Amino acid sequence: MSVVLEIAATGVAAGFLAGMFGVGGGILMVPAMVLLLGFSQLDAQATSLAAMLPALGAGALRQRHFGNVRARAAVTVGACSLAGVGFGTVLATSLPEPVLRVLFSILLVVVAFRLLWEVRGRRRAPLAQEAPGLPNLPVPEGPAPDRVGSGL
Amino acid sequence: VARDGGVSVPGAGESRRLVGIGLVAGVLSALLGVGGGILVVPALTVLLGFPIKVATGTSLVAITATALTGAAVYGLLGYVDVGSALLLGIPAAAGVLLGAQLQQRLSGDTVQIAFAAFLVAVAGALLVQA
Numbered sequence: 001m002s003v004v005l006e007i008a009a010t011g012v013a014a015g016f017l018a019g020m021f022g023v024g025g026g027i028l029m030v031p032a033m034v035l036l037l038g039f040s041q042l043d044a045q046a047t048s049l050a051a052m053l054p055a056l057g058a059g060a061l062r063q064r065h066f067g068n069v070r071a072r073a074a075v076t077v078g079a080c081s082l083a084g085v086g087f088g089t090v091l092a093t094s095l096p097e098p099v100l101r102v103l104f105s106i107l108l109v110v111v112a113f114r115l116l117w118e119v120r121g122r123r124r125a126p127l128a129q130e131a132p133g134l135p136n137l138p139v140p141e142g143p144a145p146d147r148v149g150s151g152l
Numbered sequence: 153v154a155r156d157g158g159v160s161v162p163g164a165g166e167s168r169r170l171v172g173i174g175l176v177a178g179v180l181s182a183l184l185g186v187g188g189g190i191l192v193v194p195a196l197t198v199l200l201g202f203p204i205k206v207a208t209g210t211s212l213v214a215i216t217a218t219a220l221t222g223a224a225v226y227g228l229l230g231y232v233d234v235g236s237a238l239l240l241g242i243p244a245a246a247g248v249l250l251g252a253q254l255q256q257r258l259s260g261d262t263v264q265i266a267f268a269a270f271l272v273a274v275a276g277a278l279l280v281q282a
Binding site for chain 1: 156166167169170171172173174175176177178179180181182183184185186187188189190192193194196197198200202204205206207208209210211212213214215216217218219221222223226227229231232233234237238239240241242243244245246247248249250251252253254255256261263264265266267268269270271272274275276277278279281
């Protein structure tokens with residue numbers, strides 16, 4: 001298979017991950033560009049950010065059609081992650097990356113088990129937990145208790 | 153600390169968590185070179201109780217902000233190879249439709265189990281690089 005076909009196939013697979021799991025697909029595209037095209041890590045990461053844009057746009061429209069997008073939450077997370085990137089870029093020079101990778105890997109495995117535990121809980125209590133997606137009811141934070149005395 | 157009864161601003165607690173999720177996702181993606189999605193999706197699910205499909209759809213919109221900004225900045229600096237970006241990106245746009253379509257056909261629990269397996273695979277890939 002020619003390199004062009006391999007790169008295009010990587011693109012399809014990366015897009016599939018985006019549609020299925022809500023990620024950008026850089027996890028596949030970056031190593032593909034390094035290994036197949038001989039890109040440096042920086043060139044590959046930079047190019048992957050541009051390469052994932054068509055899939056992010058198409059995927060966002062598709063998921064919105066399915067009712068799977070909460071716009072306000074997305075805008076808040078997106079805007080704040082931009083601030084986080086700026087902060088992270090400053091930090092990046094002062095922290096050992098291999099240690100970070102190991103710690104992050106452990107975090108991912110812990111999160112994976114947490115997600116599986118949730119599914120297990122739902123399956124064990126199918127009727128009592130029929131609406132497991134309901135968030136905890138917000139506790140009113142208003143100044144009601146203070147009013148009781150001062151209103152007199 | 154008292155707010156306006158939480159009527160016009162639904163869930164101040166949720167907003168704070170969304171801000172935290174965004175900041176942490178941004179910091180980690182800069183530090184590790186992973187996209188924010190790998191963190192945003194489980195955070196929305198575990199911390200805010202989003203159904204997994206809603207978490208993935210919302211994540212796609214959220215990480216567009218960082219991808220767009222990153223691509224623009226790196227592009228101006230000359231690090232983006234436009235030809236390769238198109239060669240990956242156009243097929244990816246087809247792949248995302250396949251992925252979203254399949255996801256829609258699966259139950260939320262199945263998607264969540266598959267996502268957990270994906271996380272473990274990514275953890276393995278990161279360890280190999282470390």
